Amino acid sequence: MLLRIVNHSFLLTAIGIGGHFLFHPPTASSSFVHAKDDTENIHNGLPHLAAGDFGQGLRKKRNVGGRRRPNKKKPRKKKKNNKEKKKNKSKEENKDKPRKKNKDKKKDKKKKPKEENKDKKKDKQENIQNKDNDKGGDSSSSKDSSLAGSFANNGKDKGNQSTAGSNKPSKPKQPSQPSAGSSNNKPSKPKQPSESSPASQVLHILSSKSTTIDTKLFLYETPGGGWEPSTIYNQDGLSKGLQIMNSRGVAGMHYYLGDKGSSSSNSNDEYKYGLTNVAAFLAQSMKETIKYNACSENNWDLIQGVYAISNACGQLGQSYQDYKCPKGEEHMVCEIDLEMESRAVTNAKWYGAPPPFFCEPKKNKDDFTGKWNHGFMCNVGWLDPPLKCEEYEGQKAGGYVNDKPVANRAGRTDVEGCCWWGRGVIQTTGPCNFGKLNYYLGARAAKDGRDSAYPSIDFCKDPEIICSSSKYVELKWIAGMFYWMESVQQYNEGGWNYMEELRKFVDGGLKDRGFIDAVSGIVNRGCHNPPCGTGAVDGGTERNANFIKTLRAFELIDSPEGFDKDVKVGGGSTTSTACGADHAKASASCKNIGCHSQLDCDAGEYCWNGVEC
DSSP: OOOOGGGOOOOOOOOOSSSOOOOOOTTOOEEEOOOSGGGTTGGGTOOOOOOOOOOOOOOOOOOOOSSOOOOOOOOOOOOOOHHHHHHHHHHHHTSSSOOOHHHHHHHHHHHHHHHHHHHHHHHHHHHHHHHHHHTTOOTTOOGGGOOOOOOOOTTTTOSOOOOTTOOSOOOOOOOOOOOTTSSSOOOOOOOOOOTTSHHHHHHHHHHHTHHHIIIIISEEEOTTSOEEEOSSOOHHHHHHHHHHHHHTOBTTBOOOOOOTTOOSSOGGGTHHHHHHHHHHHHHHHHHHTGGGTOSBOOOOOEETTEEEGGGGGOSTTOOGGGOOOOTTOGGGSOOOOTTOOEEOSEEEOSTTOOOOOEEOOOSSTTOOOOEEETTOOOOBTTSSSOBOOOSSTTOOSOEEEOSSOOOOTTOOOOOTTOOOOOBTTTTBOHHHHHHHHHHHHSHHHHHTTOOOSOTTOOTTTOTTHHHHOSSOTTHHHHHHHHHIIIIITTOEETTEEHHHHHHHHHHTTSOOTHHHHHHHHHHHHSSSSSOSSSOSOTTHHHHHHHHHHHHHHTTSOSOOTTTTTTOOOSSOOOOEEEEESSHHHHHHHOBTTTOOSGGGSOTTOEEEEEEOO
């Protein structure tokens, strides 16, 4: 069904990766908006339980056949002959003895197959448990903890393994799980890390810090300036995503949670490398999306005082649907479907904020999109009929103006094929990135006969599933982790190697601020030593504060002298936006506080977020 522009809601916060600008209006805090049907429960982080058939049929009554048969009259006693006397005598002798010969035979016949089945079942369970132990698995894990099937395991763990030290003959090999390309299309159970591994220690620490993470770290700024726990991101989804991306990996890459023998000092500290890697990832995520309670990219690019509906195609002059895969990866890209329709599930909640992005085909060759007027008063009860704000939940002002075409900075005046805005905790954007997810994790992998974590999900046909799925709440995390594994953990440019610097930082006592500043540069500007073409890091001070706060929550640091000097750490620092040639100059001058974009600044200046004025 074609969506009409006037009936849509769109989204506001500027987030991006690898060359994207990350400018947010000072009031652009967003809260979760319910999606239709299948996304109804995502705000509380709980899986959407499938409805079962709880109806029970009536029990069948035993057919008693009406009245009881009447007793027959007793016949007269006849004189017993010797043969009958002998028979009765033997009956009386055996009266008190249990009759077991025939009954026992019947019982044995009945019990034997049951006992055999019981033994077989027991052997089968032992065999499965032995295999799990060999793999470091947790055989007591519930079915609910199984989230996704394996990624590419390159043929590992396929052999029949026997339990070490067992004198029992090897059991027959159990049937394997159906492949990703099978008609079953059910994801297989992820491999559990062994209890003694650094990865297991990291996951255990995150689980033990669940309340702290959900109520102290994952906070978003409300329109009133307060801080509340996010309704989109929580520890449960984070840990599920880490477990999958660490144990399964993608294309030979794994999310790093530490490894044996990596510590230069104490073998018991190997988990610290992995936990610090998580802290650096969260420091960026808290700045990019969590503080705005956003999963889908918001409409934030203000052009001559209005927000173009066609910003869904790209903001700050970008064209998301033209993001191509590099040479050698062209076969992974999603095809652009001009008939695709999609609608974002989150958007900002400040007064008059634009509604969620959407995309849809043109109705005719002259079809166009207009603008969002954030100053329009939509709650006017005294009119007849009264005006109501109905474009999205929680709307207080604003409305569409579609009387003429309004172009985004790239000149687009429609939203046909523009379904590739940013999604997830570190905003996966463009058909190449969604194509990679589909190629390695989704329906494309299953179609090609490769192992797939989510064989039933086509990220190319429904990229919004990353934010809208209530069944796979970890997807919003996994999309960001995939980026982290590919672009941060693999970073090795200009003599700066991320994995080496991570170990140096931990071995040096977690004191060098230069580490997190370099990581922020990679995420925000694509280099470890910005400015690199696109300017200085946006919100560098805030990212550093997030990092310190997370390290403290994980009990990796106490309060090293000088490390957090002049840094405000709390629900969030009191920051705004301001103009300047770089972040330092904007912080020093506090010029044009509250700017929305570069257009609000003088020539040679940018609008910087995270400025403390």
